[in-house]
Amino acid sequence: MPIQNLYIQDTIIASASASGIGGINVIRVSGPDVEMVAKIVLGEIPRARMATYKKFLNEQKDLLDIGVAIYFPAPDSFTGESVLELHAHGGSYIGANIIRTIISLGARYADAGEFSKRAYLNGKIDLVQAEAIADLIASGTKKSAQAAMNSLSGTFSDILKNLNEQLMYLRLYVEAAIDFPEEELDFLSDAKLHNHLEGCERLFYKIKNNIKQGQILNDGLKIAIIGLPNAGKSSLLNLISGQETAIVTDIAGTTRDIIKAQVDIDGLGVEFFDTAGLRDSPDLIEAEGIKRTKKAIKSVNLALWVHDASTAQPFCADNLPSDVSSIVIYNKMDLIKSNQEYVDSKNQYIYLSANTGKGLKKLYAAIKKSVGYQNAGEGAFTARARHAEAIGKALNHFISGKDKLIKDRAGEIFAEEMRLSQEALGEITGKITSDELLGKIFSEFCIGK
Numbered sequence: 001m002p003i004q005n006l007y008i009q010d011t012i013i014a015s016a017s018a019s020g021i022g023g024i025n026v027i028r029v030s031g032p033d034v035e036m037v038a039k040i041v042l043g044e045i046p047r048a049r050m051a052t053y054k055k056f057l058n059e060q061k062d063l064l065d066i067g068v069a070i071y072f073p074a075p076d077s078f079t080g081e082s083v084l085e086l087h088a089h090g091g092s093y094i095g096a097n098i099i100r101t102i103i104s105l106g107a108r109y110a111d112a113g114e115f116s117k118r119a120y121l122n123g124k125i126d127l128v129q130a131e132a133i134a135d136l137i138a139s140g141t142k143k144s145a146q147a148a149m150n151s152l153s154g155t156f157s158d159i160l161k162n163l164n165e166q167l168m169y170l171r172l173y174v175e176a177a178i179d180f181p182e183e184e185l186d187f188l189s190d191a192k193l194h195n196h197l198e199g200c201e202r203l204f205y206k207i208k209n210n211i212k213q214g215q216i217l218n219d220g221l222k223i224a225i226i227g228l229p230n231a232g233k234s235s236l237l238n239l240i241s242g243q244e245t246a247i248v249t250d251i252a253g254t255t256r257d258i259i260k261a262q263v264d265i266d267g268l269g270v271e272f273f274d275t276a277g278l279r280d281s282p283d284l285i286e287a288e289g290i291k292r293t294k295k296a297i298k299s300v301n302l303a304l305w306v307h308d309a310s311t312a313q314p315f316c317a318d319n320l321p322s323d324v325s326s327i328v329i330y331n332k333m334d335l336i337k338s339n340q341e342y343v344d345s346k347n348q349y350i351y352l353s354a355n356t357g358k359g360l361k362k363l364y365a366a367i368k369k370s371v372g373y374q375n376a377g378e379g380a381f382t383a384r385a386r387h388a389e390a391i392g393k394a395l396n397h398f399i400s401g402k403d404k405l406i407k408d409r410a411g412e413i414f415a416e417e418m419r420l421s422q423e424a425l426g427e428i429t430g431k432i433t434s435d436e437l438l439g440k441i442f443s444e445f446c447i448g449k
């Protein structure tokens with residue numbers, strides 16, 4: 001059943017495959033004119049959900065391509081509207097020509113994410129699932145793909161549904177007590193109510209943490225490797241990426257451009273930036289590199305501040321913006337005679353050797369700890385900043401309602417706060433959403449999804 005009455009729309013078309021040379025190009029048409037398009041392009045409406053080998057024609061009966069057509073009559077399709085899939089040959093011309101032809105019949109090119117948006121508006125998927133489609137396509141690690149799949153299959157939505165039901169229960173329980181004051185007795189001293197309130201609060205915090213994990217999985221991390229020249233930054237990047245990504249020499253000022261490497265740390269996608277060593281350099285090129293380093297530091301989640309442990313390099317954090325968290329690393333520990341320095345009792349610094357790799361595991365553990373990432377379990381799901389915001393809002397209403405109930409016996413205010421809490425949860429799955437939010441979410445999709 002349509003959630004919002006926006007059913008009467010134009011027919012949209014896009015290629016669902018990546019652009020470029022490929023074997024097959026899947027072109028998807030969705031909307032009220034699909035049957036008309038099928039009659040012209042295929043000469044008939046094919047049997048529902050049957051792959052049919054067909055000639056694709058234009059209105060003048062010129063042959064555009066030969067391929068497979070599948071027709072999904074409404075409402076049993078991805079979008080909930082009638083959909084026609086044309087599996088044409090790949091390459092840049094054939095597909096574009098078919099799309100042009102169908103646009104000339106009255107369809108229009110789909111906006112980014114418009115197929116998913118229609119699926120959501122027609123009640124086929126909720127908003128969390130729609131977002132998961134985009135996350136799945138964008139995921140770069142096995143864990144993040146798994147987590148997006150969990151969101152898509154409804155794990156996240158089910159957890160929210162469960163929480164919503166608990167809030168509903170509490171609301172009805174208290175409202176009933178208000179409505180029948182003679183039975184009110186002392187419902188506040190009822191252990192069942194308190195157990196429920198506590199259980200609900202625990203669930204809230206659990207979901208909040210899961211959302212945070214999901215967000216990290218989804219977004220990944222950006223980490224800059226910074227420090228004085230010759231500290232071993234590029235050597236560390238090479239160690240981390242497992243290849244000779246950056247040039248390493250014993251000449252101070254070797255690295256000038258920012259060099260990036262994408263690494264998967266236990267399912268956490270991390271992009272490392274190797275940077276030019278920080279110093280005052282009269283060299284024009286190196287000075288430009290240092291300028292870029294300072295700019296890059298502002299755009300990352302974390303900075304690795306590398307020191308050469310074998311020299312008495314001064315520790316200067318002047319160049320670090322105060323709001324960037326950092327991990328201090330003492331590198332070249334293989335040059336230090338006593339190995340005991342590898343152990344730091346206060347866990348303040350990471351001691352390692354970029355040459356031997358010793359200490360790298362500790363660094364990875366510190367990176368995960370600094371962003372609060374726990375190894376994603378089977379049930380992990382992907383999440384976004386707007387989910388974190390909404391769950392925070394829902395939790396605040398819950399807490400303030402609970403306080404009012406326990407401290408002031410204010411049952412009505414409690415019920416209202418539970419309602420507001422449910423409303424905030426509804427923003428996540430899209431039960432309650434503004435057009436503006438929808439526009440923002442779907443515009444981040446790629447065309448054809």
Ligand SMILES: Nc1nc2c(ncn2[C@@H]2O[C@H](COP(=O)(O)OP(=O)(O)OP(=O)(O)O)[C@@H](O)[C@H]2O)c(=O)[nH]1
Pocket residue numbers: 227228229230231232233234235236247248249250251252253254255256275276277278331332333334335352353354355356
């Ligand atoms: N013994 C030892 N030498 C290291 C280690 N890490 C780096 N080096 C050496 O230190 C020198 C500088 O290393 P780089 O990785 O180029 O240092 P950098 O910080 O990138 O230097 P710039 O790009 O100039 O800022 C090279 O000769 C490396 O071989 C280490 O862990 N142990």
Ligand SMILES: [Mg+2]
Pocket residue numbers: 233234235246247248254255274275277
């Ligand atoms: Mg370097």
